[in-house]
Amino acid sequence: MKDNIAVIGGGMMGMTVALRLSEKGYAVSLYEAADSLGGLASAWQIDGVHWDKFYHVILLSDLYTRKMVKEIGLENETNWVETKTGFYSNGKLYSMSNLIEFFQFPPIHILDKFRLGLTIFAASKMKNWKRLEKIKVEKWLTNWSGRNTFEKIWLPLLKAKLGEHYKETSAAFIWATIQRMYAARKSGLKKEMFGYVSGGYAHILEKLHLHLLSKGIKIYTSHPTQKIQKKENGIEISFSNGKTEKFAQVISTIPSVIATPMICGLEEMEIQKLKKLNYLGVVCTSILLKNQLSPYYVTNITDDAPFTGIIEMAALVDKKYFNGNSLIYLPKYVKATDLFYQKSNEEIEHIFISKLLNMYPQIKKEDILSVKTARAAHVFALPTLGYSGSLTPLKTSLDGLYIVNSSYITHGTLNVNDTVKLAEEAVASFF
Ligand SMILES: Cc1cc2nc3c(=O)[nH]c(=O)nc-3n(C[C@H](O)[C@H](O)[C@H](O)COP(=O)(O)OP(=O)(O)OC[C@H]3O[C@@H](n4cnc5c(N)ncnc54)[C@H](O)[C@@H]3O)c2cc1C
Incomplete structure (x- = not known):
């Protein structure tokens, strides 16, 4: 030994x-x-449902995770599902799950869409990430996509993940994010295939x-x-x-x-x-809902919202794991020293739920079966x-x-x- x-x-x-x-x-x-x-x-329990405290998916390209899952005998219990992505913009919910929908997406006009598409394509092909560490993410995205697209699309997404700290973050951050999401999509119509292990x-x-x-x-x-x-x-x-x-x-x-x-x-x-090292934390509210909110696993939000986005597990995972209900997550990435992080769970849940009900008028208060908030003070270090x-x-x-x-x-x-x-x-x- x-x-x-x-x-x-x-x-x-x-x-x-x-x-x-x-x-x-x-x-x-x-x-x-x-x-x-x-x-x-x-994982934890929410109203008898035993699921991840923070949402998780496995991508087809997650070869290390998949190797580990295989080693522990769960390869055959991995379920692969074609998922959809939504965008909530100007008070409306849009599907952004394939190229056609991307070109129909209204908040930016056609020339800007080409530049946005080109930015994503270019980042997916770039290899020299060290060069991107030398330039701020705002500058790099504005150069590639233009100021209008930066303000309308990229900025809300950056703020969602980094708050005001996007100002200190390098372009390597968006490069790594695009690389990961690009790898998740199959060729052709660029469909998303996301996976989860039963349970x-x-x-x-x-x-x-x-x-x-x-x-x-x-x-x-x-x-x-x-x-x-x-x-x-x-x-x-x-x-x-x-x-x-x-x-x-x-x-x-x-x-x-x-x-x-x-x-x-x-x-x-x-x-x-x-x-x-400048760590960001996360506050993440799980909500068990009677009905599914939308067909989207992830809904990105470009309007002002107190949460980063909406992750609807029932759009990926068999509802039998949620006793036939829908499980959604409302995360917000903040520093543990931020005033928002200091708020009580009740205050956070009140803020999040009010906004959710306002965004989705078809959902009524009575549809919310259970609410539970998790937080972690040190989730990731800002790539400055x-x-x-x-x-x-x-x-x-x-x-x-x-x-x-x-x-x-x-x-x-x-x-x-x-x-x-x-x-x-x-x-x-x-x-
Ligand atoms: C909201 C959210 C969503 C995510 N979604 C995904 C996803 O979809 N797909 C994906 O692949 N990944 C996702 N992740 C990331 C994934 O959860 C992490 O990458 C991974 O779990 C990190 O593991 P780790 O061991 O590095 O850190 P941690 O999980 O933080 O482990 C550190 C451990 O150290 C322990 N510890 C702390 N202090 C002490 C001490 N003094 N003594 C002993 N132990 C101590 C902690 O209790 C903890 O168990 C997500 C994370 C979050 C927060």
């Missing part, structure tokens, strides 16, 4: 790191603060948990790490329950801004860089100008300690596929 290694954080990153290390012969212990594994991918991420996590145990990985939930320090012949981790354990090597997969203050002995320059150059190495200055988390996904978006890929690449390069 090789060294004993601790992995901190039991999300998809930590679980993948732990699995690959154990396959290489290391003795692995996995520590998670919550009482179950899964992190952002975990959702709850099922994936349950199987993955068992798979890790079968590999001999020791899993400790309800074990928040509090301190990480160098000791003779290893690294000591202290947990909030008072326990301490020593390991030859430690890999932290939790957000850098949470991990950094816990680590004793990093170089000052490294601390400054790690602490400087020159982002990849501002990151510290995964192998830290503290001998035996590695930091591997989503902030190191430099030319991808936040998703499980890129998470699994990064975890596997990190294990392959250092162990």
